[in-house]
Amino acid sequence: MRxxxxxxxxxxxxxxxxxxxxxxxxxxxxxxxxxxxxxxSLNEGADGQKGGLYWWPRVFTLQNYIYILSSKNLLRAVGVxxxxxxxxxxxxxxxxxxxxxxxxxxxxxxxxxxxxxxxLSMYFSGGxxxxxxxxxxxxLLETFSVYWIPGLINAYYMMLIASYISGLPDSLAESAxxxxxxxxxxxxxxxxxxxxxxxAALAIMCAVGHWNSWFDVMIYNPxxxxxxxxxxxxxxxxxxxxxxxxxxxxTSGSGQVKAMAQRITTNSMRAATTMVVTLPIxxxxxxxxxxxxKGISVGAVKG
Amino acid sequence: MMSNISFRRGTAFKKRFRKERxxxxxxxxxxxxxxxxxxxxxxxxxxxxxNYVPGRKLSMEYFVGLENFRAFFKNPNWIHILRNTLIIxxxxxxxxxxxxxxxxxxxxxxxxxxxKRVTQTISYLPYFVSWVVVASIMTTFLSSxxxxxxxxxxxxxxxxxxxxxxxxxxxxxxxxxxxxxxxIGWQTILYMSAIAGIDQELYQAGAVDGLGRFGMVWRIKxxxxxxxxxxxxxxxxGSVLNAGFEQQLLLGQESTRDYWEVIDTYVYRYGIQLGRxxxxxxxxxxxxxxxxxxxxxxxxxxxxxxxxxxx
Numbered sequence: 073m074r075x076x077x078x079x080x081x082x083x084x085x086x087x088x089x090x091x092x093x094x095x096x097x098x099x100x101x102x103x104x105x106x107x108x109x110x111x112x113s114l115n116e117g118a119d120g121q122k123g124g125l126y127w128w129p130r131v132f133t134l135q136n137y138i139y140i141l142s143s144k145n146l147l148r149a150v151g152v153x154x155x156x157x158x159x160x161x162x163x164x165x166x167x168x169x170x171x172x173x174x175x176x177x178x179x180x181x182x183x184x185x186x187x188x189x190x191x192l193s194m195y196f197s198g199g200x201x202x203x204x205x206x207x208x209x210x211x212l213l214e215t216f217s218v219y220w221i222p223g224l225i226n227a228y229y230m231m232l233i234a235s236y237i238s239g240l241p242d243s244l245a246e247s248a249x250x251x252x253x254x255x256x257x258x259x260x261x262x263x264x265x266x267x268x269x270x271x272a273a274l275a276i277m278c279a280v281g282h283w284n285s286w287f288d289v290m291i292y293n294p295x296x297x298x299x300x301x302x303x304x305x306x307x308x309x310x311x312x313x314x315x316x317x318x319x320x321x322x323t324s325g326s327g328q329v330k331a332m333a334q335r336i337t338t339n340s341m342r343a344a345t346t347m348v349v350t351l352p353i354x355x356x357x358x359x360x361x362x363x364x365x366k367g368i369s370v371g372a373v374k375g
Numbered sequence: 376m377m378s379n380i381s382f383r384r385g386t387a388f389k390k391r392f393r394k395e396r397x398x399x400x401x402x403x404x405x406x407x408x409x410x411x412x413x414x415x416x417x418x419x420x421x422x423x424x425x426n427y428v429p430g431r432k433l434s435m436e437y438f439v440g441l442e443n444f445r446a447f448f449k450n451p452n453w454i455h456i457l458r459n460t461l462i463i464x465x466x467x468x469x470x471x472x473x474x475x476x477x478x479x480x481x482x483x484x485x486x487x488x489x490x491k492r493v494t495q496t497i498s499y500l501p502y503f504v505s506w507v508v509v510a511s512i513m514t515t516f517l518s519s520x521x522x523x524x525x526x527x528x529x530x531x532x533x534x535x536x537x538x539x540x541x542x543x544x545x546x547x548x549x550x551x552x553x554x555x556x557x558x559i560g561w562q563t564i565l566y567m568s569a570i571a572g573i574d575q576e577l578y579q580a581g582a583v584d585g586l587g588r589f590g591m592v593w594r595i596k597x598x599x600x601x602x603x604x605x606x607x608x609x610x611x612x613g614s615v616l617n618a619g620f621e622q623q624l625l626l627g628q629e630s631t632r633d634y635w636e637v638i639d640t641y642v643y644r645y646g647i648q649l650g651r652x653x654x655x656x657x658x659x660x661x662x663x664x665x666x667x668x669x670x671x672x673x674x675x676x677x678x679x680x681x682x683x684x685x686x
Contacts (some may be wrong), residue, residue: 084588091484095494098478102497102560112515123525147533171405175403180398181391186405193413200639201646201660202419205429210411225405251617255397284505287621291647306507306625309514339515346511350504357503358496365564 106350107345113137117340136344139336146304146345152216153283153301160220160282161275168226169267172233173259187234190227204291218292219282229274236265236270273363280353307347308338309340409478423657443657452636460637463618465587466551468611474555475562476604480592482563483570495567498560509557510625514540540626543634550635565607567599602681609680613673616666638662 087190107127112120115129124130140146147181158351174180198206203222248258264271286302290347295297299307392399423444426437447453478498485491499511516523517539524536539545573596581595620639627635636644636656646655 091481094481099494099497102500123520140413170401174398174401177398180395182402186402189409193409196417198416198419199663200642201652201659202422204651206416206419206648224408280503281643284508284542286505302505302507305511309511310495342511346508350508353503357500361496361499
């Protein structure tokens with residue numbers, strides 16, 4: 073559309089070339105750091121210390137990956153991360169959706185109160201320390217539960233799901249009700265399947281949040297018993313002794329692994345771990361970004 | 376008559392309750408959850424006025440009034456912390472605020488739809504990765520053997536490697552760059568949708584008036600999305616005390632603490648690491664109260680100026 077209003081002048085064409093070059097620079101700035109980490113992670117650690125690794129691995133090897141993936145600590149962290157994403161996302165969406173559904177049942181006496189109470193809870197919070205002290209008293213520290221129970225009902229998701237449900241025809245729920253189905257059953261069998269589009273979008277937001285979080289892991293699981301992958305990477309970044317710890321863990325294995333360990337450096341190892349954390353996101357985010365954008369615009373309208 | 380009505384009311388109530396019983400069960404469970412995970416932590420804020428020690432029963436004899444709040448200002452550190460918070464926020468609100476607006480206009484000028492879409496998508500990438508990953512990559516790039524120093528030495532800008540992360544004076548620049556790198560693409564989205572919503576007739580009128588490409592941006596597009604820009608700016612100034620904390624905790628080192636310690640990291644350090652619970656709750660409470668006043672204030676200003684608000 074725009075083209076029809078703009079005269080094709082030389083200045084305009086020069087600007088186009090300039091703009092495209094600027095965009096190529098932007099792409100470079102956004103992508104190159106990840107590419108460089110990939111190169112470092114695929115290069116032999118000892119050789120990488122000489123520097124000059126820019127575009128392509130010089131001494132190609134998969135050792136860094138084989139090595140970190142033979143660490144029991146790391147594999148456990150992968151397991152905890154995946155479990156956290158699955159349990160956290162599924163329970164949060166199920167219960168946020170359930171509360172959302174109840175707030176949309178107009179004949180239920182408390183539907184408005186329930187909504188107001190949860191919406192109010194978005195504007196206040198006890199803050200870091202009171203929450204921490206209370207969780208300590210509850211015995212939530214050093215448990216896996218601390219990752220999902222406190223986030224069971226998300227008021228923001230609840231609002232988005234409720235506004236979606238109010239846009240659905242109620243004839244299906246009504247006929248199920250006449251057939252004698254109870255409300256929980258109606259929610260699971262009828263409402264949830266119809267909410268699939270909004271649930272998919274929120275699931276992705278929620279899952280990425282769980283995958284990326286590390287701060288709550290650090291404060292609620294200080295012993296590292298339920299370390300996630302992000303937290304492990306953070307430990308490698310902040311504490312140099314963490315690497316030795318992981319190495320010990322892996323070098324208790326075969327002689328071959330031991331020999332490998334000598335050619336691995338902090339940098340190559342951190343690069344490989346960074347890639348393990350990042351690659352799942354890199355591969356899926358181009359497909360799910362549109363759901364995120366929808367989330368923003370819905371939030372902007374509703375907010 | 377009277378008894379008849381109340382009798383009928385009674386059965387109606389019972390009938391209604393029976394119908395709603397299942398929903399009440401869920402509602403009560405949800406309320407219990409809310410009490411445990413929202414209300415009780417909220418109540419914990421009151422510890423700010425006591426000398427709280429875990430395990431010791433809280434009674435009025437440990438009530439200290441505003442002592443914990445005063446303690447914050449007694450330690451001369453508070454000036455550093457406030458300064459860092461305001462400087463880092465200020466950089467985010469100035470450079471970090473203008474950058475995505477400019478990028479949105481540049482995106483909008485791209486004629487090739489596919490190239491535009493690909494560039495936009497790629498610019499979102501850093502938004503989706505965690506701060507741990509960003510910090511890890513930046514540490515690799517900026518270390519003394521990192522690419523940054525390698526390039527600068529090769530090009531002759533410096534003789535010795537520069538300690539980007541170990542010398543405090545570079546910290547503000549590094550964290551601002553990191554914030555922009557991570558968020559710039561994502562922050563263009565609201566502006567892009569505002570630009571897309573501009574009435575086509577305005578362009579037509581502009582063309583009749585002989586506006587060129589730059590004129591279209593300056594005279595039509597920018598004024599048209601100004602309310603959006605203003606709204607976002609006013610609302611972000613409301614959160615000026617939130618300077619982020621993940622990036623500081625991950626990129627900051629002991630030697631550069633004077634440049635990165637902000638209110639949130641201070642609360643974390645004194646509360647969780649040093650166990651001075653009441654003191655850190657008091658500091659956090661001060662921040663929240665001032666923050667809430669700022670949000671209400673900026674929201675009010677926004678409503679006055681742009682007719683838009685979030686509260």
